[in-house]
Amino acid sequence: MxxxxxxxxxxxxxxxxxxxxxxxxxxxxxxxxxxxxxxxxxxxxxxxxxxxxxxxxxxxxxxxxxxxxxxDRSRASAEVKAIALEHIAELELRITELTEMRDVLAQLANHCHGDERPDCPILDELSTSRLDHESHPSLPLAKVAR
CATH class of the missing domain: 1.10.1660.10 (Multidrug-efflux Transporter Regulator; Chain: A; Domain 2)
Known part of the structure; x- marks a missing residue:
């Protein structure tokens, strides 16, 4: 084919x-x-x-x-399980990081009026250097740097 x-x-x-x-x-x-x-x-x-x-x-x-x-039909299933368990740990870390990012963004969105006014706490926070690990320690460092 x-x-x-x-x-x-x-x-x-x-x-x-x-x-x-x-x-x-x-x-x-x-x-x-x-x-x-x-x-x-x-x-x-x-x-x-x-x-x-x-x-x-x-x-x-x-x-x-x-x-x-x-x-490899002579493989040990322990090798496969080790790869799977390592991946599970990575997924759990990513879930934690994404949850923390969502929580910070939700907090910012809650402070935004979302009306016709130009004031926007979300943009204000994004435009300052305060959105860093010191002011939001729950955010992963790699994600804040982006």
Whole structure:
């Protein structure tokens, strides 16, 4: 099947298939004389695996490790679990950071009248250097710097 057919069968766009090939998650495919990539059931199954891993928020490096473990029938499930537990910890940190950012923004929005007046505490706070870790210690430093 060509890349469009593989995309439809796997639920992954053709653009993402090309990207996964470029970063080594999917082996480069043989091409026809006209230059079209050819895919089979194995590649579609791999693409579905990648899609599911992406839906769970795994990054490319972790997906690469998971793919290698998936393809290694002599793997230890402990290795897979370690990757999953590390990802869970990262997700929990991101959830905490996002919750803290939401709370600070909600506090700013609560102080904005939201009417026809030009006064806006949200813009005032964003335009000052006070929106930093010292004045909002609950905000993660990396997020404040952006």
């Amino acid at each position: 060509n890349i469009g057919e593989a995309a439809r069968a796997s639920g992954v766009t053709a653009k993402m298939i090309r990207y996964y090939e470029s970063v080594g998650l999917l082996a480069p495919k043989a091409r026809t004389e006209a230059g079209y990539r050819l895919y089979g059931p194995t590649e579609v199954h791999t693409l579905r695996f990648i899609r599911q891993a992406r839906r769970l928020g795994f990054l490319v490096d972790d997906i690469r490790k998971l793919l290698a473990l998936w393809q």
